[in-house]
Amino acid sequence: MQPDLLTSAQLAHTSHLFRTHSPLVHCITNDVVQTFTANVLLALGASPAMVIDAEETPQFAAIADALLINVGTLTQERAGAMRAAIESANANHKPWVLDPVAVGALTLRTEFCHQLLALRPAVIRGNASEIMALAGMSQGGRGVDTTDSASAALPAAQALARQISTLVVVTGEVDYVTDGHRTVAVEGGDPLMTRVVGTGCALSAVVTASCALPGDRLDNVAAACAMMKRAGQTATRKSEGPGSFVAAFLDALYQEVKA
Amino acid sequence: MQPDLLTSAQLAHTSHLFRTHSPLVHCITNDVVQTFTANVLLALGASPAMVIDAEETPQFAAIADALLINVGTLTQERAGAMRAAIESANANHKPWVLDPVAVGALTLRTEFCHQLLALRPAVIRGNASEIMALAGMSQGGRGVDTTDSASAALPAAQALARQISTLVVVTGEVDYVTDGHRTVAVEGGDPLMTRVVGTGCALSAVVTASCALPGDRLDNVAAACAMMKRAGQTATRKSEGPGSFVAAFLDALYQEVKA
Amino acid sequence: MQPDLLTSAQLAHTSHLFRTHSPLVHCITNDVVQTFTANVLLALGASPAMVIDAEETPQFAAIADALLINVGTLTQERAGAMRAAIESANANHKPWVLDPVAVGALTLRTEFCHQLLALRPAVIRGNASEIMALAGMSQGGRGVDTTDSASAALPAAQALARQISTLVVVTGEVDYVTDGHRTVAVEGGDPLMTRVVGTGCALSAVVTASCALPGDRLDNVAAACAMMKRAGQTATRKSEGPGSFVAAFLDALYQEVKA
Numbered sequence: 001m002q003p004d005l006l007t008s009a010q011l012a013h014t015s016h017l018f019r020t021h022s023p024l025v026h027c028i029t030n031d032v033v034q035t036f037t038a039n040v041l042l043a044l045g046a047s048p049a050m051v052i053d054a055e056e057t058p059q060f061a062a063i064a065d066a067l068l069i070n071v072g073t074l075t076q077e078r079a080g081a082m083r084a085a086i087e088s089a090n091a092n093h094k095p096w097v098l099d100p101v102a103v104g105a106l107t108l109r110t111e112f113c114h115q116l117l118a119l120r121p122a123v124i125r126g127n128a129s130e131i132m133a134l135a136g137m138s139q140g141g142r143g144v145d146t147t148d149s150a151s152a153a154l155p156a157a158q159a160l161a162r163q164i165s166t167l168v169v170v171t172g173e174v175d176y177v178t179d180g181h182r183t184v185a186v187e188g189g190d191p192l193m194t195r196v197v198g199t200g201c202a203l204s205a206v207v208t209a210s211c212a213l214p215g216d217r218l219d220n221v222a223a224a225c226a227m228m229k230r231a232g233q234t235a236t237r238k239s240e241g242p243g244s245f246v247a248a249f250l251d252a253l254y255q256e257v258k259a
Numbered sequence: 260m261q262p263d264l265l266t267s268a269q270l271a272h273t274s275h276l277f278r279t280h281s282p283l284v285h286c287i288t289n290d291v292v293q294t295f296t297a298n299v300l301l302a303l304g305a306s307p308a309m310v311i312d313a314e315e316t317p318q319f320a321a322i323a324d325a326l327l328i329n330v331g332t333l334t335q336e337r338a339g340a341m342r343a344a345i346e347s348a349n350a351n352h353k354p355w356v357l358d359p360v361a362v363g364a365l366t367l368r369t370e371f372c373h374q375l376l377a378l379r380p381a382v383i384r385g386n387a388s389e390i391m392a393l394a395g396m397s398q399g400g401r402g403v404d405t406t407d408s409a410s411a412a413l414p415a416a417q418a419l420a421r422q423i424s425t426l427v428v429v430t431g432e433v434d435y436v437t438d439g440h441r442t443v444a445v446e447g448g449d450p451l452m453t454r455v456v457g458t459g460c461a462l463s464a465v466v467t468a469s470c471a472l473p474g475d476r477l478d479n480v481a482a483a484c485a486m487m488k489r490a491g492q493t494a495t496r497k498s499e500g501p502g503s504f505v506a507a508f509l510d511a512l513y514q515e516v517k518a
Numbered sequence: 519m520q521p522d523l524l525t526s527a528q529l530a531h532t533s534h535l536f537r538t539h540s541p542l543v544h545c546i547t548n549d550v551v552q553t554f555t556a557n558v559l560l561a562l563g564a565s566p567a568m569v570i571d572a573e574e575t576p577q578f579a580a581i582a583d584a585l586l587i588n589v590g591t592l593t594q595e596r597a598g599a600m601r602a603a604i605e606s607a608n609a610n611h612k613p614w615v616l617d618p619v620a621v622g623a624l625t626l627r628t629e630f631c632h633q634l635l636a637l638r639p640a641v642i643r644g645n646a647s648e649i650m651a652l653a654g655m656s657q658g659g660r661g662v663d664t665t666d667s668a669s670a671a672l673p674a675a676q677a678l679a680r681q682i683s684t685l686v687v688v689t690g691e692v693d694y695v696t697d698g699h700r701t702v703a704v705e706g707g708d709p710l711m712t713r714v715v716g717t718g719c720a721l722s723a724v725v726t727a728s729c730a731l732p733g734d735r736l737d738n739v740a741a742a743c744a745m746m747k748r749a750g751q752t753a754t755r756k757s758e759g760p761g762s763f764v765a766a767f768l769d770a771l772y773q774e775v776k777a
Contacts, residue, residue, distance in 0.1 A: 024401060032552040032568050034291040038456035043501050047404055050291050053334045055367045063364060075571045108573045142542060145565055197556035242561050243768025250502025283660060293550040297715035302760050306663055309550050312593045314626045322623060509761025
């Protein structure tokens, strides 16, 4: 089954929705990417908020438009705050997204992420190794890096999507967004993006924001991937390395939604 | 009562004091803005240090010149470390500043901030919604964003300042610094600053540093606001979006105190 | 005893090893420098991962090529996770590096770092005040800043290196790398580097990565210092202040290993 390609009309439409809806995104994410994640969302016109105490996360998940759960620097305490947030999001019919960073190799996060699948994420976004590990088809990658290609993980992504009736995004040189039946491929980006911490984690945050937009979720999520890949290409052209890339990338995202 | 405007002589004087005094600022702030806050203080010639364990915070608050308390990613554990730091700062006659991020909507931080008012902050710095919520005049904003204008919150700021004998800074398109009797208005800045995470939180850190300088505190705090607004304007002129803004902003602050 | 100078051949050789080995570095570091540390390692072709829960740190320390322990924002809970990681690294014959941020003035971290010396770090990297405090020869600096010069701390560094059979790196205007018998001096850098948070902490991460490379460890560590100093000089030339420095510095590191 050949994946669809995202149309430029859909991309323009979703960009427009970001600008007009300014979704409020509750991010419970890892310690390394907090600033970059917030700046990516702000550049796109969304509104990020990082609320993390188990007493506050359910309150805020009820207020926010969507919730991001990223287990990159999971702690047992943080896991409790995440679970409370997810339960509140579900009770309040707010979508939540799982970024299963480095799942597979480490027991705590692997068990936790498997438990979370029962709480029905709207989207799971990971690299090939993470998606394969979550689908029970491999042991995970090397640290936070994948050891597989996204296309190799596509069957696992499709199986996982069908199994728990969710969308799965497996990212790499090409990103694939699938509900297990329909699959959209998103090309673009640049290898320089892998030399900057948090591009994948920030994509998960943008995917989360896109879940709060009206219209077809699969198309909006694919458009979110495409916005990031296009900004990555623009930024690579304008930069001399991973340092200048960061500024150029945020500027490019800002132009995406301003245009 | 018409607010005063800050004189350029006062601004130049406070800039000079930053350069010559290099205040050591103990920051207990949120997870999202740590790097940016530290870099803003360093650009201005101040010395930041983030010490967070409840066993260490009282020791360090006694050594530092001033203490910042920012509740953006409050946890119950962090609240204890903050309280211990404040009590030590008070015992050692060091000023401390409260940034009541997102107070109003979330119970834990709202109760905590109200308790902290009894410990007499030297300055409270917030956006309109936060100041109104702290003064008991509204329910807070939308996440970390304000839903009110600074001028609308000025009466609340003045009432709060008089009530607990402190300075209140309410920031927005215009910043107001008030002791409840005298009010200074600070104009400038640019809307692009709201598309970069931590400009408000970093301002609170600069306000904290300014509390350690000799001279009139209200004037020094107003000058701190003006330095940030002026750097924001300079950076906006030199940048193409929120990414390049960050670098240009830190460069502009560095030039503020070098000049 | 006159210190040796690093040869340019050694510097080129170690740069080459970074590129070809891509060490996986487990960083348990402070909250302020996580992003910058990760981006510095990525720019150099290394692979950073921040895993922090006491249940996961021993698992990951066994997988990673080397472990960084930085106590900048130590908490009692984090201390337990660090100790578990170190014991696993030792059991799996992986080198670990200690960055004793602000040791001396604060009791919790001072006692903790002294206990860690018994667990035999491969390298200790600190500023002059930190190394002198760790060697029992002073009370530490002012917050995270040193109040001594690196050359003044060299005897303390050499004594400490001999005492626990490790390498000690004391950094400042000149960096010294010593095993207590042989000492290599590394010149370069620029004072602007002290106006950017995390340059020292990121150096410790690069030193950690260098411990995973084949060849003489003292030479590799000195080359790591030299790469950072050279990139600092390049970045200073290309920047207008500490903001543009950050981007230029990461770009320069990226060029170091690409060349």
